[in-house]
Amino acid sequence: MKLSVLLAIALAATPVAAGATSPQELAKGKAQFLRCQACHALLPTDPKRIGPSLNGIIGKPAGKQEGVRYSKGMAEADFIWTPEKLDEFVKRPREMIPGTSMVFAGISDPAARKALIAYMQSIK
Numbered sequence: 001m002k003l004s005v006l007l008a009i010a011l012a013a014t015p016v017a018a019g020a021t022s023p024q025e026l027a028k029g030k031a032q033f034l035r036c037q038a039c040h041a042l043l044p045t046d047p048k049r050i051g052p053s054l055n056g057i058i059g060k061p062a063g064k065q066e067g068v069r070y071s072k073g074m075a076e077a078d079f080i081w082t083p084e085k086l087d088e089f090v091k092r093p094r095e096m097i098p099g100t101s102m103v104f105a106g107i108s109d110p111a112a113r114k115a116l117i118a119y120m121q122s123i124k
């Protein structure tokens with residue numbers, strides 16, 4: 001086989017184009033979201049849970065959803081959720097928002113957080 005043909009095969013087999021999220025990454029993120037699911041809706045059709053809905057959370061202002069009783073710290077937060085903010089919060093919720101009522105220790109593995117956030121972003 002010619003080298004150029006081999007190269008073409010190798011390129012075609014590369015699973016992820018720049019910027020796209022692989023199905024494996026999304027599956028990993030979905031598994032991570034099981035840790036959030038007891039308290040948070042994600043799909044628009046999910047029933048309301050103890051925590052605020054996370055449907056389309058990226059792009060929304062923190063602590064401002066209608067009908068949610070936030071802690072003082074979250075209610076007074078003054079930022080928009082971005083992937084970076086979400087990463088910081090999920091890493092150590094109580095460090096980012098002192099006094100948060102979200103009882104969750106955090107996810108220390110950066111790769112797990114990255115997959116989780118990619119999965120959350122994939123849900124419309």
Ligand code: HEC
Pocket residue numbers: 032033035036037038039040050051052054057061062063064065069070071072073074075081086089090097099100101102103104107
């Ligand atoms: C034990 C229940 C519980 C678990 C588990 C939990 N949360 Fe929460 N979450 C809450 C509560 C309650 C709040 C409101 C916090 C506050 O007001 O301080 C909250 C708030 C949030 C917010 C802010 C929402 C807004 O409207 O600004 C985000 C984002 C969030 N959680 C993400 C997550 C993610 C991602 C996970 C999983 C890794 C997770 N949470 C796990 C209960 C939970």
